[in-house]
Amino acid sequence: MDGHDPRRRLPALHRLLHAPEAQALLAAHPRAAVVAALRTALEAARAGAAAPDAAALLAAATEALGATPGLRRVLNATGVVLHTGLGRAPLAxxxxxxxxxxxxxxxxxxxxxxxxxxxxxxxxxxxxxxxxxxxxxxxxxxxxxxxxxxxxxxxxxxxxxxxxxxxxxxxxxxxxxxxxxxxxxxxxxxxxxxxxxxxxxxxxxxxxxxxxxxxxxxxxxxxxxxxxxxxxxxxxxxxxxxxxxxxxxxxxxxxxxxxxxxxxxxxxxxxxxxxxxxxxxxxxxxxxxxxxxxxxxxxxxxxxxxxxxxxxxxxxxxxxxxxxxxxxxxxxxxxxxxxxxVPALGMLATPPEVLAGRAGRLLALLPTAAGGSLEAGVSLAGGGTLPLLELPTTLVALRPAGLPAEALAARLRAARPALLGRLDRGRLLLDPRCLAEPEIAGAAEAVTGALA
Missing domain, CATH: 3.40.640.10 (Type I PLP-dependent aspartate aminotransferase-like (Major domain))
Structure with missing residues (x-):
């Protein structure tokens, strides 16, 4: 590289590690993994034609660390109680x-x-x-x-x-x-x-x-x-x-x-x-x-x-x-x-009026941009049990302006903890049946963050 090559001005690794974004990564991942991800981002920048700034380097490292598959906590707003993909019955x-x-x-x-x-x-x-x-x-x-x-x-x-x-x-x-x-x-x-x-x-x-x-x-x-x-x-x-x-x-x-x-x-x-x-x-x-x-x-x-x-x-x-x-x-x-x-039995037995109140509290915590409304719906037992059972519930339907429901669902899957609902006719439906009372606020925070 010549003296005018912008890649010579790439930030040093130790300076990147002191950035607030890197500190957040260090809190969530082993130090060795964060250092390796930042080094990989720096090496890619040196091999490229242009020099990204520190923010771009940190973003690349964040994406690389987040791409590793693994178990994460999920807020289940699908309405399927024994959801095989989400680990079936939550433990007592x-x-x-x-x-x-x-x-x-x-x-x-x-x-x-x-x-x-x-x-x-x-x-x-x-x-x-x-x-x-x-x-x-x-x-x-x-x-x-x-x-x-x-x-x-x-x-x-x-x-x-x-x-x-x-x-x-x-x-x-x-x-x-x-x-x-x-x-x-x-x-x-x-x-x-x-x-x-x-x-x-x-x-x-x-x-x-x-x-x-x-x-x-x-x-x-x-x-x-x-x-x-x-x-x-x-x-x-x-x-x-x-x-x-x-x-x-x-x-x-x-x-x-x-x-x-x-x-x-x-x-x-x-x-x-x-x-x-x-x-x-x-x-x-x-x-x-x-x-x-x-x-x-x-x-x-x-x-x-x-x-x-x-x-x-x-x-x-x-x-x-x-x-x-x-x-x-x-x-x-x-x-x-x-x-x-037993949480699974409690979820299956939750009365409709309790679910209506839970859905109302969730809707009240959502920003106007979520385009939320309440509507009647059904939950399912799941897990290869009670296949004909449809449990009455109240759904929070989201239809944010300017953001397709599929895109909102993808953002919510990337949240921590992830929030899963179900897609239906251009809306994202959130069923509160499997959300414990303390998780209502967490679900609202995930939606708010996804719309920010």
Whole structure:
């Protein structure tokens, strides 16, 4: 470079680090990462034809640091309570406290403190699940799909699993029952039709290679109209009469009758056990309201076979998952307080008048430029549960002048914390159902900042 080249006047790295923008970056990122991003910006400037000023260099470093993918807190104004993309059920305060208590140190994960010998990491959760469901035994794995895979691998491998055609579901992430059965080492045998399957269809199909009769909850859809399905107890009874095992993928993980919250009935784990299923698989982070986990409950001998299977080690949960699940399960010992104790259940049960007040408070905090208004709408349960349920709510509809709703949504995704709503006919809709009272102000601040 010659003496007149403007790139010779680029600011030194140490001066950039003292700028207020750099100090903000240092507060949010490791010093080494900030220094590396600024050096990269300076090197790019030296290689270019023009010399950007300090502000441009700091902006380039900020963009580079912000581009790294990772988990961030999100304010959920989509109205979908068990939003898979946003981590499904938020944890109860007691579950958060249990995680914090164990995360920074050690725990008796596999140590029996009474006798000093090797312990069972599942013992605490298993005891609670037996108490709450009436099952003989219980096991915890790292998610609901893993629970189904483990049960089939341990109990049906090398034989046939018979399933109704109307239950060959696919849920999020490409989880398909036929593929899971195959991965579990069993041959899938379909019976009945899409809309009607009878007990006689199962009975006529059972053969020497049959190992299990499998019932699958159609988690994220319903077949309506001219339909017929086999009653759970009848299916389990047929399996036992023929010397087979009955497995149910219940999916939702409901531990109580949701009718007490004014919601549609959903089969509970205790009902599946009472119906006679040898193994029932479910998720921990759906209607149960706990962390991501897979639950296996049922007969002691069948659960023991699952526990001994080689896959169990690969699918076992860590101490933080178990701590959060145990704390969540303890809340079910007091059914009268569930709506206030388990956040997901509380969100599903929030009365429309409470949501209307929450939406009004949010609207009052927004600037006029947001073009906000209130309108009636519906929320959804999400997470592959209660697919026909539409919960009445009050929406805050945003239509800012001069800014497309898609652009506003993009700015809100970049906010910290990010704010997610849903786009509809040129508007951005904010549903307050999943916003806790303290988050209302945060949502308003995000919108105000995005419009500034």
């Amino acid at each position: 305060p007691t579950a958060l406290a249990a995680i914090a208590d164990l995360a920074g140190g050690y725990a008796n994960l596999e140590l029996d403190l009474d006798g000093g010998s090797r312990g069972d990491r599942h013992a605490g959760c298993a005891a609670l699940l037996r108490e709450l469901t009436g099952a003989e035994a219980a096991l915890v794995v790292n998610n609901g799909a893993a629970a189904v895979l483990l049960a089939l691998s341990a109990l049906a491998a090398g034989g046939e699993a018979i399933v109704s055609r109307g239950e060959l579901v696919e849920i999020g992430g490409g989880f398909r029952i036929p593929e899971v059965v195959a991965q579990g080492g069993a041959k899938l045998v379909e019976v009945g039709t899409t809309n009607r399957t009878r007990l006689a269809d199962f009975a006529a199909t059972i053969g020497p290679a049959t190992r299990v009769l499998l019932r699958v909850n159609p988690a994220n859809y319903r077949i309506l109209g001219f339909t017929e399905a086999v009653a759970p107890a009848a299916l389990a009874g047929l399996a036992h009469a023929r010397g087979l095992l009955a497995i149910e993928d219940l999916g939702s993980g409901a531990l109580v009758d949701l009718a007490r919250f004014g919601l549609p009935r959903e089969s509970t784990l205790a009902e599946s056990v009472a119906a006679g299923f040898d193994v029932v698989a479910a998720s921990g982070d759906k209607l149960l309201g706990g962390p991501q986990a897979g639950l296996l409950i049922g007969r002691a001998d069948a659960i023991a076979r699952c526990a001994r299977h080689p896959l169990m080690r690969a699918l076992r949960p860590d101490k933080l998952t178990l701590a959060a699940l145990e704390a969540t399960l303890k809340l079910y010992r007091d059914p009268a307080r569930l709506a206030e104790a």
